[in-house]
Amino acid sequence: MTSDRPSIAVVPGDGIGPEVVEQALKVLAAACGEQAFDLTHYDLGAQHWLETGEVLDEETLAALARHDAIVLGAVGAAPGSSQVPSGLLERGLLLKLRFAFDQDVNLRPARLYPGVPTPLAPSVIDRGPIDFVVVREGTEGLYAGNGGTLRKGTAHEVATEVSVNTAFGVERVVRHAFDLAATRNNKVTLVHKHNVLVNAGGLWRRIVDQVAQDHPGVEHDYLHVDAATIMLVTDPQRFDVIVTDNLFGDIITDEAGAVTGGIGLAPSANINTAGDFPSMFEPVHGSAPDIAGRGIADPTAAISSMALLLRHLGRPADADRIDEAVSADIASNRSTPRSTGQIGDAIAAALS
Amino acid sequence: MTSDRPSIAVVPGDGIGPEVVEQALKVLAAACGEQAFDLTHYDLGAQHWLETGEVLDEETLAALARHDAIVLGAVGAAPGSSQVPSGLLERGLLLKLRFAFDQDVNLRPARLYPGVPTPLAPSVIDRGPIDFVVVREGTEGLYAGNGGTLRKGTAHEVATEVSVNTAFGVERVVRHAFDLAATRNNKVTLVHKHNVLVNAGGLWRRIVDQVAQDHPGVEHDYLHVDAATIMLVTDPQRFDVIVTDNLFGDIITDEAGAVTGGIGLAPSANINTAGDFPSMFEPVHGSAPDIAGRGIADPTAAISSMALLLRHLGRPADADRIDEAVSADIASNRSTPRSTGQIGDAIAAALS
Ligand SMILES: CC(C)[C@H](C(=O)O)[C@@H](O)C(=O)O
Numbered sequence A, B: 001m002t003s004d005r006p007s008i009a010v011v012p013g014d015g016i017g018p019e020v021v022e023q024a025l026k027v028l029a030a031a032c033g034e035q036a037f038d039l040t041h042y043d044l045g046a047q048h049w050l051e052t053g054e055v056l057d058e059e060t061l062a063a064l065a066r067h068d069a070i071v072l073g074a075v076g077a078a079p080g081s082s083q084v085p086s087g088l089l090e091r092g093l094l095l096k097l098r099f100a101f102d103q104d105v106n107l108r109p110a111r112l113y114p115g116v117p118t119p120l121a122p123s124v125i126d127r128g129p130i131d132f133v134v135v136r137e138g139t140e141g142l143y144a145g146n147g148g149t150l151r152k153g154t155a156h157e158v159a160t161e162v163s164v165n166t167a168f169g170v171e172r173v174v175r176h177a178f179d180l181a182a183t184r185n186n187k188v189t190l191v192h193k194h195n196v197l198v199n200a201g202g203l204w205r206r207i208v209d210q211v212a213q214d215h216p217g218v219e220h221d222y223l224h225v226d227a228a229t230i231m232l233v234t235d236p237q238r239f240d241v242i243v244t245d246n247l248f249g250d251i252i253t254d255e256a257g258a259v260t261g262g263i264g265l266a267p268s269a270n271i272n273t274a275g276d277f278p279s280m281f282e283p284v285h286g287s288a289p290d291i292a293g294r295g296i297a298d299p300t301a302a303i304s305s306m307a308l309l310l311r312h313l314g315r316p317a318d319a320d321r322i323d324e325a326v327s328a329d330i331a332s333n334r335s336t337p338r339s340t341g342q343i344g345d346a347i348a349a350a351l352s
């Protein structure tokens, strides 16, 4: 980009995406000033597809690649929508960006803020603070789009989905997880299902064991994904850093969001660790078509994602200020129902 | 079998398997009399493999096939065990039986008994009773054992896992789910991830839509698996019958077990709906090597599985009596810590 300000591509997307992104950008401006970043909006998603027949053309993809980072809202039409084929936007836009920009580390912090209502009982909550990070692999596994359908629509239909896992892909996220744990509580938990998925599970386990040797100060353990879903509700305090594959990461981060007060609060970063493409920052939640357009979506996850963005862009102090403003806002306002805009306004006001 | 009593194969397996099966058989005898069934024990699992080098030979498999039903405890060595290769017992014994005996419907009821401590907050629990059934497909998907490893142990390793799904396999479990819902609260929820796994997800959705046409009285909806893990902790009352694939079913039934008081209480049936092979009854929990041999495992899940067995063998009244005895036992004794044997004794005593 010509300007020396970092340039950010903004992809509001579908459903509540545009509503929460608006608040996220408001908070970003409040934290760093209106002029800190060069923002370029990209109008992509269900509406764009219906109007143009394009999900993401090559030119737009190339333009996005030139930014320093991407802010994304949410992508995807209503599950029952007959106008937009299933997976078209998810695979053609969201996953396309994660894959094309080699965003290998999908970072998803899960933290229960004091004062947030949680579906967990006091017997679980009272055991201590819940604060962990899921390092989800973002560029392979069952998300590779590798599968097919034979004899579609007949009684003899066969549909396959192939999970593709490479030593290259696994090692870089496992390294990231151990490095991260070394800055936190020195514990990595691998979540997989190696007793059934012996090939992929074997690869993940061996790489974790190898990488662990370079981190004698970090302990590591293992949970089958089914057992992990139990621990997330009975003993979430046991986790520091979880490392897992793309699909298991998708599943457990939604559950992690639920136990830490709802995915309305869960931010995420899709990091291109090699640094040759832009990283992307988005809330964990989806486009929530059922509540879209009503101004009731919680923008907190999108706002917290801006803290992840700032940390990635080398502005940790500003990132901390956003985290603190979010935390204070949650502590003082959780019992009052507020609109999307009111939440954004309150957090922005605390920052300026 | 030569006797006219139904013949049951008993496979206690590993870890806590033998401990809980002992109590399950005690309760079965109390409910139906010592002579009601012809029991044959099969000594299979980690120990058997270490001694003989065989997981399950063809002869034993053929012998098992001749029984009317199988009672299984749990299978699998400790995750960190270096003596038993990962997946050997799970794939060679447990999954082998499910697949060889075409146990297509893996039925997993989830019910929160009054008085059972749950990790969920009163705000969730107080909304109403939690009582649903997961119909998990048992013979295909990622459990097909279809995958491989290339360049193992090198920096260029590639490991694949293939999910195989057929119209034949999906339709029979979806039909089972709708039939079951028609005897309950008339609602089926398909859980999948069709926005990413478009091939397999497309197949599941189309079949659900087709089968639904034959059941105008049963409503149906859809949840992505990630959203389902949220609903299980925030609104488990929304479910009546869940139908899902093998891996998603594995994951959500453990979570369902956790929210309904722990997988120590969760029974399961692996039903061969065609009726040409024995069905198999087992607790949802695994072999729990960490607590094995200490007499502290909860045998309730294995005991409740006997109710599923009796219902399958056409003895619904006896099945109901076990369910009632379990329910009464839980209601009156949940606060007292009891040994495995004490729980079995109490439930058996209530039945005789
Ligand atoms: C929208 C969907 C494709 C996406 C995913 O499965 O990764 C979402 O659930 C997420 O977790 O970011």
Ligand SMILES: CC(C)[C@H](C(=O)O)[C@@H](O)C(=O)O
Residues within 6 Å of the ligand: A195, A196, A226, B075, B076, B090, B091, B094, B095, B250, B284, B286
């Ligand atoms: C032991 C394991 C192979 C098994 C499975 O994954 O099906 C278990 O978790 C279960 O749910 O019955």
